[in-house]
Amino acid sequence: DVLLEPENACRFLDKMTDLSIESIRRAKKNGADGAIIYDDLGMQHALFFSPDNFREIFKPFYKKLADELHRNDMDFFVHSCGKVTELIPDFIEAGVDVFQFDQPELHGSEFLAKEYGDKAAFYCPVDIQKIMPTGDKKIIQDGAKSMVDAFKKYGGSLIVKDYGPWGDINVKDEWAQWACDAVVANTKM
Numbered sequence: 001d002v003l004l005e006p007e008n009a010c011r012f013l014d015k016m017t018d019l020s021i022e023s024i025r026r027a028k029k030n031g032a033d034g035a036i037i038y039d040d041l042g043m044q045h046a047l048f049f050s051p052d053n054f055r056e057i058f059k060p061f062y063k064k065l066a067d068e069l070h071r072n073d074m075d076f077f078v079h080s081c082g083k084v085t086e087l088i089p090d091f092i093e094a095g096v097d098v099f100q101f102d103q104p105e106l107h108g109s110e111f112l113a114k115e116y117g118d119k120a121a122f123y124c125p126v127d128i129q130k131i132m133p134t135g136d137k138k139i140i141q142d143g144a145k146s147m148v149d150a151f152k153k154y155g156g157s158l159i160v161k162d163y164g165p166w167g168d169i170n171v172k173d174e175w176a177q178w179a180c181d182a183v184v185a186n187t188k189m
Contacts, residue, residue: 117156
């Protein structure tokens with residue numbers, strides 16, 4: 001649709017923007033401090049579309065949402081699965097405050113912290129594809145430590161999250177606890 005019928009994609013996004021802005025206003029009236037949008041924009045190795053298509057079609061949508069959220073003194077969280085590294089500067093320019101990546105190691109925690117840790121916050125679990133499913137205690141603990149250390153080193157903002165439906169990706173609760181314990185142990189000053 002983005003390539004063959006960009007005008008239809010833009011019309012759809014305009015309607016979604018109007019609905020989203022109304023939702024933001026209602027959320028603020030009910031005490032919300034922020035909002036998250038779940039858009040999976042990439043695969044494991046690349047984007048679903050070119051960065052130019054994103055900039056032309058999607059970025060204005062994100063900008064309108066960010067502007068509305070900020071007018072309402074709210075933070076803008078964006079979730080995306082896949083390798084969206086090329087889009088991070090565009091998201092930040094559009095006004096995204098927090099990135100929720102379940103696979104931070106697709107980009108590299110050190111890279112995210114060094115390049116963008118002073119421009120946005122990152123709300124991430126220990127990587128749910130490369131690290132957690134290994135079931136290897138040392139790999140999980142080292143992965144958690146490495147992620148925390150990267151953000152401590154560069155002064156970036158890391159909000160470590162629990163993935164939640166660990167069973168959906170065949171990660172045992174015990175493994176998730178190893179990650180949690182390693183994060184806590186490595187965040188103490």
